[in-house]
Amino acid sequence: MSSIADNINSLRERIARAAGRTGLDGNAVSIVAVTKTRPAEEMDEVVLSGVDALGENRVQEALSKWDPPAPRSSVPWHLVGHLQRNKARKAAEIFSCIQSVDSLELVSALERACLSRGRRMDVLLEVNIGEDPDKFGVSKGDLPLLAEGLLERSTTLDLKGLMTVLPLGLDERRTRSLFASMRELRDGLGSRLGIELPILSMGMSDDFEYAVMEGSTMVRIGSAIFGKRRS
Numbered sequence: 144m145s146s147i148a149d150n151i152n153s154l155r156e157r158i159a160r161a162a163g164r165t166g167l168d169g170n171a172v173s174i175v176a177v178t179k180t181r182p183a184e185e186m187d188e189v190v191l192s193g194v195d196a197l198g199e200n201r202v203q204e205a206l207s208k209w210d211p212p213a214p215r216s217s218v219p220w221h222l223v224g225h226l227q228r229n230k231a232r233k234a235a236e237i238f239s240c241i242q243s244v245d246s247l248e249l250v251s252a253l254e255r256a257c258l259s260r261g262r263r264m265d266v267l268l269e270v271n272i273g274e275d276p277d278k279f280g281v282s283k284g285d286l287p288l289l290a291e292g293l294l295e296r297s298t299t300l301d302l303k304g305l306m307t308v309l310p311l312g313l314d315e316r317r318t319r320s321l322f323a324s325m326r327e328l329r330d331g332l333g334s335r336l337g338i339e340l341p342i343l344s345m346g347m348s349d350d351f352e353y354a355v356m357e358g359s360t361m362v363r364i365g366s367a368i369f370g371k372r373r374s
């Protein structure tokens with residue numbers, strides 16, 4: 144078995160164990176393999192080993208690797224990195240989900256792009272829950288207005304939940320408490336808007352076990368599958 148397939152198996156085991164520690168079901172957690180900087184062949188391999196979606200950070204890099212009917216293009220692709228408004232049209236060519244929506248300007252650009260392609264798009268709102276000045280994402284306080292604005296003005300975007308990237312170097316207690324805040328934020332927003340928000344995208348290679356313990360439904364994993372990035 145290749146090491147990518149081995150790594151996926153041990154990832155699933157670690158997810159199951161972490162979920163079990165807080166009485167949750169690891170099978171309910173989907174895996175987005177983050178393939179930025181990774182070659183197309185490795186993307187095919189990870190898809191054949193069984194992941195739910197692929198995640199890319201940059202539209203241009205993703206477009207250069209998108210090639211149906213290659214195996215890699217048979218699962219949904221998620222944009223997990225920041226999206227500039229002027230790239231929205233290109234993003235709408237290949238991505239099934241934009242996880243990094245954080246402004247109404249971007250909502251409008253995506254709405255126009257989807258209308259012109261006659262398609263719908265899943266979106267997550269990115270929350271800067273750790274209030275890290277180096278991270279993208281809407282603040283906790285501005286989240287309700289962004290979500291309401293999206294529901295008001297969009298006919299093509301399906302709001303599915305929230306996403307976050309935590310600041311680096313937090314201890315277990317702080318990490319778990321921020322992930323727990325995300326879960327509460329998602330629950331509160333869902334009841335305020337009267338809609339289901341099934342997706343809570345949180346947890347990367349270094350913190351996914353804590354995220355799963357706190358109710359993550361989607362982890363975004365790069366280096367724990369492919370090894371450390373060189374760049």
Ligand SMILES: *Cc1c(COP(=O)(O)O)cnc(C)c1O
Pocket residue numbers: 177179200223224308347348349363364365366367
């Ligand atoms: C790179 C990246 C990941 C995966 O990071 P790893 O630490 O390699 O697992 C997840 N989410 C986002 C937004 C990323 O940019």
